[in-house]
Amino acid sequence: MEEKILIEHKKTPFKRLVAALIIGELGLYISLLTPVMLLLTFKIMDIDPLHAAASFGMVSGVGALFALSANPVGGAISDRTCLNFGRRRTWILIGSVLGSISLIGILLSTKVWMVVVFWCCVQLFFNFAMASYTALVPDQVDESLRGSISGILGLVAPIGPILGMVIMTIMGKAPLTAKWGVLVAIGIISAIISCMMIKEGKVEYKQPENERVKLSFGEALSKIYPSPRKYPAFTWGWLTRFFVALAYCSSSYNAMMLMQRYHLSQQQTTGMTTLISIVGMAFLAVSSLFGGVLSDKYRKQKPFVISSAIVVGMGLVINAFAPTVTYIIIGYAVSSFGYGIYLAVDMALVARILPNKGDAAKDFGIMNIANTIPQSIVPFAGPILLGIGGWTFFFGALAVNGLLSAIAVIPIPEMSPKPVQEVVER
Numbered sequence: 331m332e333e334k335i336l337i338e339h340k341k342t343p344f345k346r347l348v349a350a351l352i353i354g355e356l357g358l359y360i361s362l363l364t365p366v367m368l369l370l371t372f373k374i375m376d377i378d379p380l381h382a383a384a385s386f387g388m389v390s391g392v393g394a395l396f397a398l399s400a401n402p403v404g405g406a407i408s409d410r411t412c413l414n415f416g417r418r419r420t421w422i423l424i425g426s427v428l429g430s431i432s433l434i435g436i437l438l439s440t441k442v443w444m445v446v447v448f449w450c451c452v453q454l455f456f457n458f459a460m461a462s463y464t465a466l467v468p469d470q471v472d473e474s475l476r477g478s479i480s481g482i483l484g485l486v487a488p489i490g491p492i493l494g495m496v497i498m499t500i501m502g503k504a505p506l507t508a509k510w511g512v513l514v515a516i517g518i519i520s521a522i523i524s525c526m527m528i529k530e531g532k533v534e535y536k537q538p539e540n541e542r543v544k545l546s547f548g549e550a551l552s553k554i555y556p557s558p559r560k561y562p563a564f565t566w567g568w569l570t571r572f573f574v575a576l577a578y579c580s581s582s583y584n585a586m587m588l589m590q591r592y593h594l595s596q597q598q599t600t601g602m603t604t605l606i607s608i609v610g611m612a613f614l615a616v617s618s619l620f621g622g623v624l625s626d627k628y629r630k631q632k633p634f635v636i637s638s639a640i641v642v643g644m645g646l647v648i649n650a651f652a653p654t655v656t657y658i659i660i661g662y663a664v665s666s667f668g669y670g671i672y673l674a675v676d677m678a679l680v681a682r683i684l685p686n687k688g689d690a691a692k693d694f695g696i697m698n699i700a701n702t703i704p705q706s707i708v709p710f711a712g713p714i715l716l717g718i719g720g721w722t723f724f725f726g727a728l729a730v731n732g733l734l735s736a737i738a739v740i741p742i743p744e745m746s747p748k749p750v751q752e753v754v755e756r
Contacts, residue, residue: 434514
């Protein structure tokens with residue numbers, strides 16, 4: 331039986347909400363992803379230089395498992411939080427503060443197992459905060475503006491680690507203690523600023539009469555994951571996001587590919603990897619921003635998702651047969667442009683097909699797993715694909731996922747030609 335949701339209606343002005351989400355999520359991604367790209371490697375090499383590769387794999391692998399569960403669990407807790415401070419703001423603040431403090435734990439660790447424990451805490455708490463950030467979109471943004479905000483926020487995840495690397499470069503000669511400390515400060519301060527800008531009311535849940543109804547196994551399971559039979563669009567949306575993320579995760583092998591395929595030195599690889607990231611970021615930014623605006627204007631989402639998945643696949647095909655590094659840059663620019671189109675409508679599409687607004691953070695957390703799993707699958711499957719057919723087969727196999735993403739979105743109903751008037755029950 332459905333719960334009755336009572337909301338003390340407070341809504342953040344759209345521009346203010348966008349600014350708050352940009353500041354908060356940008357700080358979160360800087361604090362969460364910069365260690366993955368740089369500082370964790372330094373820490374592991376300092377603690378266990380003889381087995382650095384294996385130890386780093388264990389740390390990142392176990393941390394990824396925590397990230398998988400943290401999003402939906404944190405979202406579910408956020409959905410059921412009834413505090414005057416607000417259900418989303420509460421966990422944005424708690425998650426960001428505890429996640430940032432856990433970074434200090436990594437800095438002070440002297441054993442690999444200690445790094446594993448604190449990195450799992452980092453993933454757990456920062457993903458709690460992320461689940462609440464994303465849930466603010468269906469909570470407070472009208473359907474007619476979700477494409478625009480999706481396109482804007484789609485830029486935050488790739489920009490975050492780039493800014494983090496710029497900060498680390500500027501602090502090149504600073505001690506590691508200072509570098510970790512800056513990330514801690516960014517994680518906490520950005521969350522505080524974001525919470526100060528967001529307006530949110532109290533949410534209470536009241537069961538209707540005769541609430542003690544024994545649920546069947548299927549009904550109990552649907553409380554965790556929305557029933558595919560009752561809400562098929564949710565599952566198709568999950569698969570759409572999963573396949574396109576799986577294709578785009580090929581970028582995790584860029585550095586290794588440049589060294590093995592084109593025999594670049596470490597210094598050349600560093601410079602070329604940075605160049606590829608900047609070029610890709612530029613193309614992603616253009617397509618994400620314009621794609622979101624066009625989606626809202628024409629009230630269409632599926633054509634954007636289908637075209638984005640195909641374009642991502644085309645970029646990977648270029649990489650598969652690239653005779654020189656120049657073609658790799660072109661291929662990555664094409665795939666980034668395609669992924670930007672997807673990011674332009676992704677959040678708006680997901681917000682539209684959520685089964686129950688009362689479980690928005692939990693269900694968004696489940697959706698976010700579709701982005702997290704590929705980050706573990708591609709590093710694991712990469713050596714297998716390379717062993718079968720080298721870099722051509724590696725990129726070709728991942729390109730197929732672009733087509734699968736385009737196919738998965740077809741069964742999802744298109745958005746209505748007129749904006750839907752959403753009513754909040756008081």
